[in-house]
Amino acid sequence: MPDDSIRLVTISLQTLPTDSGFDILPINAGEAKGHGIIFDAAVLRSSLSMWDGLPCFLDHAYTGSQSVRNLAGALHLPIWNDQEQGIQAKLVPGGPGAADLQALRLAAKNDPALMAAVGFSAHLYIVQENGKVKQITKVHSVDCVIDPARGGKFLSTIHNVQTLHPTSQGDNFMTDELTPTLPAQPEKPITDEDTQALLNAQAATKVAENKNRTAAESLRQVRLQTCRNLLKVSLEASHLPAPSAARVDERFTKQIEKGDPFEPADLELAIQAEQNLVSALTASGTIQGPGRISNMVNSADSLEAAVSDLFGVPRDIRLQNVKPAHLTGIRELYHMLTGDWDMHGGYYGERIQLATTADFSGLVKNALNKIVAQQWDALGAAGYDWWEKISKVEHFASLNDITGTLIGTVGTLPSVAEGAEYTELAVGDSPETASFTKYGGYIPLTLELIDRDDTRRLKAYASELGSAARRKISALVSQVFLANTDIGPTMADGGALFNNTAVSAATGHANLLVTALGTDYAQWNIVALAMYNQPMLIKHAAGYYGTGPKMAIWPKFCIVPPALKGQAEALFVPRWSSTGVTAIASAGGPSWGGMVEVVVMPEFVEVDHWAAALDPNVAPAIIVGERFGLKPEIYTAGRDTDPAVFMNDEHRIKVRMFTAVLVQDFRPLHKENV
Numbered sequence: 001m002p003d004d005s006i007r008l009v010t011i012s013l014q015t016l017p018t019d020s021g022f023d024i025l026p027i028n029a030g031e032a033k034g035h036g037i038i039f040d041a042a043v044l045r046s047s048l049s050m051w052d053g054l055p056c057f058l059d060h061a062y063t064g065s066q067s068v069r070n071l072a073g074a075l076h077l078p079i080w081n082d083q084e085q086g087i088q089a090k091l092v093p094g095g096p097g098a099a100d101l102q103a104l105r106l107a108a109k110n111d112p113a114l115m116a117a118v119g120f121s122a123h124l125y126i127v128q129e130n131g132k133v134k135q136i137t138k139v140h141s142v143d144c145v146i147d148p149a150r151g152g153k154f155l156s157t158i159h160n161v162q163t164l165h166p167t168s169q170g171d172n173f174m175t176d177e178l179t180p181t182l183p184a185q186p187e188k189p190i191t192d193e194d195t196q197a198l199l200n201a202q203a204a205t206k207v208a209e210n211k212n213r214t215a216a217e218s219l220r221q222v223r224l225q226t227c228r229n230l231l232k233v234s235l236e237a238s239h240l241p242a243p244s245a246a247r248v249d250e251r252f253t254k255q256i257e258k259g260d261p262f263e264p265a266d267l268e269l270a271i272q273a274e275q276n277l278v279s280a281l282t283a284s285g286t287i288q289g290p291g292r293i294s295n296m297v298n299s300a301d302s303l304e305a306a307v308s309d310l311f312g313v314p315r316d317i318r319l320q321n322v323k324p325a326h327l328t329g330i331r332e333l334y335h336m337l338t339g340d341w342d343m344h345g346g347y348y349g350e351r352i353q354l355a356t357t358a359d360f361s362g363l364v365k366n367a368l369n370k371i372v373a374q375q376w377d378a379l380g381a382a383g384y385d386w387w388e389k390i391s392k393v394e395h396f397a398s399l400n401d402i403t404g405t406l407i408g409t410v411g412t413l414p415s416v417a418e419g420a421e422y423t424e425l426a427v428g429d430s431p432e433t434a435s436f437t438k439y440g441g442y443i444p445l446t447l448e449l450i451d452r453d454d455t456r457r458l459k460a461y462a463s464e465l466g467s468a469a470r471r472k473i474s475a476l477v478s479q480v481f482l483a484n485t486d487i488g489p490t491m492a493d494g495g496a497l498f499n500n501t502a503v504s505a506a507t508g509h510a511n512l513l514v515t516a517l518g519t520d521y522a523q524w525n526i527v528a529l530a531m532y533n534q535p536m537l538i539k540h541a542a543g544y545y546g547t548g549p550k551m552a553i554w555p556k557f558c559i560v561p562p563a564l565k566g567q568a569e570a571l572f573v574p575r576w577s578s579t580g581v582t583a584i585a586s587a588g589g590p591s592w593g594g595m596v597e598v599v600v601m602p603e604f605v606e607v608d609h610w611a612a613a614l615d616p617n618v619a620p621a622i623i624v625g626e627r628f629g630l631k632p633e634i635y636t637a638g639r640d641t642d643p644a645v646f647m648n649d650e651h652r653i654k655v656r657m658f659t660a661v662l663v664q665d666f667r668p669l670h671k672e673n674v
Helices: 003-014 041-046 098-110 112-117 192-238 242-256 266-285 299-311 330-338 360-384 386-390 447-451 455-486 522-530 562-572 644-647
Strands: 020-028 030-032 035-040 055-057 071-081 086-093 118-129 132-144 162-166 174-178 391-395 439-446 559-560 597-598 611-615 622-626 633-637 650-663 669-672
Touching: 003 439, 020 071, 020 118, 030 447, 030 597, 041 132, 071 098, 071 118, 086 098, 098 386, 098 439, 098 522, 112 118, 192 299, 242 266, 299 330, 299 360, 299 455, 330 360, 360 386, 360 391, 360 455, 360 633, 360 650, 386 391, 386 455, 386 559, 386 597, 386 622, 439 447, 455 622, 455 650, 522 669, 562 597
Parallel strands: 035 132, 055 132, 391 622, 559 597
Antiparallel strands: 020 086, 030 035, 055 071, 071 086, 118 132, 162 174, 439 650, 559 611, 611 669, 622 650, 633 650
């Protein structure tokens, strides 16, 4: 090779600077505009190591994830700047947005108005207290924006900001924007080592280019296959006539065969255009009088129906007639909605070809909530609905303690003489209170479970959550009868819920006996009459205990352990003759047959204890309070920015419910501790 050729290339390499970038201030101490939080210098200093190696994008990603197309550079060598009271770092341009970033920097340098408007804003995670940032836990990126919230800006000192200048020969040479011209250096002789270094560098560049080309081709093939699947699913769900569907299929199939992936929005528009054409052509023959077009579905509806079918839960009514392509399992759904073919736990929007705003976590959450509701209802039908019959469920708008709303009654109305003043009536209310308790936990949906396509296990998780929630409320209500060795919780008057003290005493409830249920109505008659004669509340104060009028309500429920179910039903469930006409008197007579409902409490340990309760719609004693719904609700944390996804490769499925159980009145309840 001639020496002149070698000398020309060598000189070009020598003009490439080894240092690049310019100094910026990503953030400094003070109040973040529009956020109402304050960063102080100590907090910023403690986070200094987090700012090294951060990406810089053009503008924030206000919805979804950042795009690689907006990548403009990276931060290096963060240091503390005492004068600015902030963090200083070197921003090295790089990526698709580097040229725009450099052009913006040059424009800002020449125009003070642009310099004042353009700056840098950090995308970070914090712990705050009373409007002050206590800790910066993670910094995601530092982005070039208009009007940054907290002091980010270009610094006046610039180091080797480089721009590209094409030469007449087509080569790109790097020049320093503001670096002073250096005196010419004596030319060094070209050695064999220099020539070999150049050849090695050229070979390494070709290898890197080949790798990038191979990765791009692999991604394009993935997109083409996704387009094929999307075309098939969308046409099946569109219910277009065969000629219309064939026309759409031919158009997009040709595009795929040319190796050119299409955009989901283009397919959606083409299908919609065909649907509108079909509707216009057939309107006069199918619509009689005023009418409207309905049951038109899109790919998002088809996907929602397919997910419901995958998990075996009922579809929404509007999706009953949709015929989607069936999903093979949870793994196919995950790949379709995240683009995470390599199971990295991230979201890759550029690989997704499905035109829908639904995300993987949201669709899975909705399906699992339906499974929870199904199991809740199924377990209730199997006998765990007993507590719903004897208690009253109420919704509350906050998590404040709930208070009994039993209002005292007026015993008698005293006479008022002509012209005399009215006297104050003694009226009190229930002093009983209860606090909400939060119950819940989470189950990890790991990438391993997704990759194993274990949809059946995921459905079993949700089913177990539904069962556990109903059993939990059953256990809470059972403690009304079983707490404190079967005499119930202590009431606000100081007496146990169930005691045999006379109601004329401050702590007396007169609702506890020790007799077995028996095989006739003898003991039930005693209990029923005692509850019928219970005096209503006037005022919980001396002189008023037990002085109210009778409640005059017969008990409706007989609460028994599983061992007494048959004996209780023999007393209260009416038996009919073979003719179906005449009721057969059972167990001592027909007087209570069909008037009392037997309720089996699974948590009853003692096989011979039993209890009675009035109708809660008439005289509520037990209140089951709920804050966000009686049934538990499932939430998911599965975005690529969630810590568990990055640290543990898992989407977390959380179940939560807020429940409070209050006994506001002893009068509608009676207990027999045999």
